[in-house]
Amino acid sequence: MKQYAFGVDIGGTTIKLGLFDKGGGLLKKQEITTRLEQNGQFILSDIAAALTGLMEQRSLTLEDILGVGVGVPGPVLRESVVNRCVNLGWGVVDVADTLRRLSGIERVAVGNDANVAALGELRLGGGRGFDSIVMVTLGTGVGGGVVQQGRIVSGAFGAGGEIGHLLINPAETEPCGCGKYGHLEQYASATGIVRQAKKRLAQSDQASCLRTCEPLTSKAVFDAAKLGDPLALDIVGSVGDSLGAALASISCVMDPEAYVIGGGVSQAGSILLDAVSRRYRHYAFHASEHTQFRLAELGNDAGIYGAAQLVLPPAPHV
Amino acid sequence: MKQYAFGVDIGGTTIKLGLFDKGGGLLKKQEITTRLEQNGQFILSDIAAALTGLMEQRSLTLEDILGVGVGVPGPVLRESVVNRCVNLGWGVVDVADTLRRLSGIERVAVGNDANVAALGELRLGGGRGFDSIVMVTLGTGVGGGVVQQGRIVSGAFGAGGEIGHLLINPAETEPCGCGKYGHLEQYASATGIVRQAKKRLAQSDQASCLRTCEPLTSKAVFDAAKLGDPLALDIVGSVGDSLGAALASISCVMDPEAYVIGGGVSQAGSILLDAVSRRYRHYAFHASEHTQFRLAELGNDAGIYGAAQLVLPPAPHV
Numbered sequence: 001m002k003q004y005a006f007g008v009d010i011g012g013t014t015i016k017l018g019l020f021d022k023g024g025g026l027l028k029k030q031e032i033t034t035r036l037e038q039n040g041q042f043i044l045s046d047i048a049a050a051l052t053g054l055m056e057q058r059s060l061t062l063e064d065i066l067g068v069g070v071g072v073p074g075p076v077l078r079e080s081v082v083n084r085c086v087n088l089g090w091g092v093v094d095v096a097d098t099l100r101r102l103s104g105i106e107r108v109a110v111g112n113d114a115n116v117a118a119l120g121e122l123r124l125g126g127g128r129g130f131d132s133i134v135m136v137t138l139g140t141g142v143g144g145g146v147v148q149q150g151r152i153v154s155g156a157f158g159a160g161g162e163i164g165h166l167l168i169n170p171a172e173t174e175p176c177g178c179g180k181y182g183h184l185e186q187y188a189s190a191t192g193i194v195r196q197a198k199k200r201l202a203q204s205d206q207a208s209c210l211r212t213c214e215p216l217t218s219k220a221v222f223d224a225a226k227l228g229d230p231l232a233l234d235i236v237g238s239v240g241d242s243l244g245a246a247l248a249s250i251s252c253v254m255d256p257e258a259y260v261i262g263g264g265v266s267q268a269g270s271i272l273l274d275a276v277s278r279r280y281r282h283y284a285f286h287a288s289e290h291t292q293f294r295l296a297e298l299g300n301d302a303g304i305y306g307a308a309q310l311v312l313p314p315a316p317h318v
Numbered sequence: 319m320k321q322y323a324f325g326v327d328i329g330g331t332t333i334k335l336g337l338f339d340k341g342g343g344l345l346k347k348q349e350i351t352t353r354l355e356q357n358g359q360f361i362l363s364d365i366a367a368a369l370t371g372l373m374e375q376r377s378l379t380l381e382d383i384l385g386v387g388v389g390v391p392g393p394v395l396r397e398s399v400v401n402r403c404v405n406l407g408w409g410v411v412d413v414a415d416t417l418r419r420l421s422g423i424e425r426v427a428v429g430n431d432a433n434v435a436a437l438g439e440l441r442l443g444g445g446r447g448f449d450s451i452v453m454v455t456l457g458t459g460v461g462g463g464v465v466q467q468g469r470i471v472s473g474a475f476g477a478g479g480e481i482g483h484l485l486i487n488p489a490e491t492e493p494c495g496c497g498k499y500g501h502l503e504q505y506a507s508a509t510g511i512v513r514q515a516k517k518r519l520a521q522s523d524q525a526s527c528l529r530t531c532e533p534l535t536s537k538a539v540f541d542a543a544k545l546g547d548p549l550a551l552d553i554v555g556s557v558g559d560s561l562g563a564a565l566a567s568i569s570c571v572m573d574p575e576a577y578v579i580g581g582g583v584s585q586a587g588s589i590l591l592d593a594v595s596r597r598y599r600h601y602a603f604h605a606s607e608h609t610q611f612r613l614a615e616l617g618n619d620a621g622i623y624g625a626a627q628l629v630l631p632p633a634p635h636v
Contacts, residue, residue: 075605083605132474134571146571148471155573156450159605162570167563167601169488178603245485252480253452253464253571255473283485285496287393287401287477 004060005311006051006068006105009113009303010034012087015047018304019054022066024124024312026305028054039089048102067107069310070095071116071303075158079109079310083158109310113303115152115161117262117296118145120306123314125297126260134256135296136163136243138265141177142185142192148254150314164189166246187242190265193218197235206231222268236268236275244279251288262296269295322378323629324369324386324423327431327621328352330405333365336622337372340384342442342630344623346372357407366420385425387628388413389434389621393476397427397628401476427628431621433470433479435580435614436463438624441632443615444578452574453614454481454561456583459495460503460510464572468632471572482507484564505560508583511536515553524549540586554586554593562597569606580614587613 004027009016012034019028032050035042051068055061072095074085080096096108111119118127118135127133131150137143142164146153153160164185165178172182174195186192194216201211208231213220224232247259259280266272277293284291298305322345327334330352337346350368353360369386373379390413392403398414414426429437436445436453445451449468455461460482464471471478482503483496490500492513504510512534519529526549531538542550565577577598584590595611602609616623 144570148466153466153572155569155606156575157573157605157608159569159573159603160571162573162603162605165570165603166567170486170563180601180603245488249484249567250571251473251477252462252483253478253568254471255475255477255480257474283498285477285480285483285498287475287480288473290475 002064002066004064005066005308006054007304007306007308008047008068008070009116009307010043010047010070010072010088011113012036012073015043015050016301016304017047017050017054018301018308019058020308020312022312024305024309026301028058029301029304030054034088036089039091040085043088044095044098045102048099051103051105062104065105067109067311068099068103068105069116069307070099070108070110071113071307072110073113076110076112076154077158079111082110107311111152111307111310112145112154112158112161114143115145115154116306116310117298117302118147118161118260118306119152119309120298120302121260121262121296122147122150123309124305125302126262126294127258130257130292132254132256133258133260134161134163134247134250134254135260135262136247137263138188138190138261139263140189140191142189143263146254146256148256153254163246163250166249168242168246184242184246188239188246188265190218193221193235193239193265196238197221200231200235204231208232218265219267222271226271236271240272240275241279243276245283247276247280248283248285248288251291252285255288256291258292258294260294260296262302266295320382320384322382323384323626324372325622325624325626326365326386326388327434327625328361328365328388328390328406329431330354330391333361333368334619334622335365335368335372336619336626337376338626338630340630342623342627344619346376347619347622348372352406354407357409358403361406362413362416363420366417369421369423380422383423385427385629386417386421386423387434387625388417388426388428389431389625390428391431394428394430394472395476397429400428425629429470429625429628430463430472430476430479432461433463433472434624434628435616435620436465436479436578436624437470437627438616438620439578439580439614440465440468441627442623443620444580444612445576448575448610450572450574451576451578452479452481452565452568452572453578453580454565455581456506456508456579457581458507458509460507461581464574466572466574481564481568484567486560486564502560502564506557506564506583508536511539511553511557511583514556515539518549518553526550536583537585540589544589554589558590558593559597561594563601565594565598566601566603566606569609570603573606574609576610576612578612578614580620584613
């Protein structure tokens with residue numbers, strides 16, 4: 001009887017693997033190093049070996065496994081094919097097909113990591129109780145995941161939920177990581193927040209405890225704001241403004257029930273959530289002014305939780 | 319045997335009704351005046367009477383009717399309840415329930431007019447062959463409809479596809495019709511195009527045939543651009559830029575297969591489509607650079623065609 005599922009989250013430095021029960025509960029977690037050599041060609045066989053290892057530890061056979069869900073840092077077509085994963089060195093790779101062959105596990109479903117995390121949060125985390133959410137992951141970059149009526153919107157070209165590349169400032173002169181200009185990621189990612197902070201510090205002589213921060217991090221900015229540092233409060237206000245404006249535009253497209261904010265930057269907690277939701281309500285079209293805001297709950301494990309959910313039925317309400 | 323369906327498009331001045339065969343073909347069209355008096359309370363009974371009239375003309379009974387689809391100019395919840403329709407004087411109205419009671423027709427489904435038109439274009443018009451489109455209706459305002467995997471995305475608060483209210487210029491000082499600032503509608507609607515044209519004419523002494531245009535219309539702007547008038551070409555370029563930027567952002571959310579451009583302004587044809595798609599590709603995230611662009615095909619009848627599709631199965635491929 002098939003009682004277990006795997007969730008795999010492939011990152012640029014480590015791969016997380018989780019063994020889950022049918023209800024989506026995490027039984028066992030493992031991390032392996034992402035081998036980037038030779039265009040990442042060992043990644044999938046390393047994963048297959050790790051899955052086999054986890055099965056052996058628990059004396060499980062292929063008969064016990066419902067399937068493997070995989071999150072990858074790139075656009076995914078038809079829950080299977082990755083179309084260029086710069087961080088892994090991959091071009092076009094049929095992840096589902098390859099992993100099926102290597103592991104012997106029949107059901108393999110693949111999704112973009114941010115989309116998969118959004119599914120995890122919807123079913124088991126900060127998005128519980130909702131049917132449609134947009135998850136915003138504020139880390140080194142800004143990722144996003146759109147879940148509409150319980151299903152991931154991966155998009156025609158795998159760009160569904162790529163909200164870090166929403167244009168919010170047509171006048172920007174510095175390029176985004178993607179090469180274009182004025183994207184949300186340049187203002188609301190950890191990197192973007194530090195960039196903005198440095199700019200503000202350079203532009204004025206205003207006293208601020210951030211002037212002695214070395215290295216200056218987005219966490220330091222939020223910590224200083226919590227202590228009432230006026231310049232840090234300004235920066236947090238401006239991050240809230242960028243995000244609020246971007247999310248107000250997202251509501252004019254798909255109008256989700258809730259936004260779930262996750263990623264390292266979201267550890268700032270309510271100060272961030274308040275700043276974003278206040279500016280969101282300022283910008284939002286009247287019908288969408290009451291969209292809910294939540295913090296993500298699954299942390300770094302959202303990826304494996306969500307990946308397993310790709311092959312598991314929706315959990316009963318908890 | 320149920321062989322027929324009705325499509326109804328409620329506008330602020332007229333209500334269009336169509337009788338359709340099961341395949342979505344239009345058999346008979348009728349228009350009645352929208353009676354706005356007493357908060358539009360006669361609208362639904364007028365529609366019920368018109369439907370009965372159309373049935374009598376063809377000797378149809380309730381047994382012959384699959385259902386009625388209705389498009390309304392406001393946000394719609396659960397294919398049934400309208401939440402404020404300013405143009406009709408309506409507050410919260412359960413359109414499906416009321417029309418069911420008044421007409422005796424059991425199956426009534428209601429959608430926002432722009433969303434419904436998008437469904438019509440997807441199934442029978444410019445969006446044929448695609449599974450997910452965003453329709454952009456450029457008229458007095460800018461409307462939009464999102465269809466994802468063949469289904470309308472109406473949104474949690476009925477604001478799905480309200481793309482006229484995407485924020486594209488945070489620096490705008492004049493308000494949008496909705497009361498907020500810098501929305502797409504202020505730049506790409508017929509009204510917005512004229513507003514932009516007047517501004518440009520006032521800002522320079524550049525020769526232009528638009529200076530003698532009375533009244534100045536968006537059609538005149540496109541006509542002048544087609545004749546090579548440099549100032550009109552500039553305005554068309556700027557309309558293309560606003561729309562291109564907005565649609566590039568939409569692709570970062572839903573990533574549709576195609577954009578279908580309709581509404582009165584779209585009669586400008588390829589000059590508009592070229593201007594929009596060129597700027598779209600400039601702004602778009604790399605994965606979505608090849609999204610298709612199409613002109614709408616159903617014209618003013620998109621509303622009734624699409625409304626009928628709310629209660630009809632997808633037509634066989636034509």
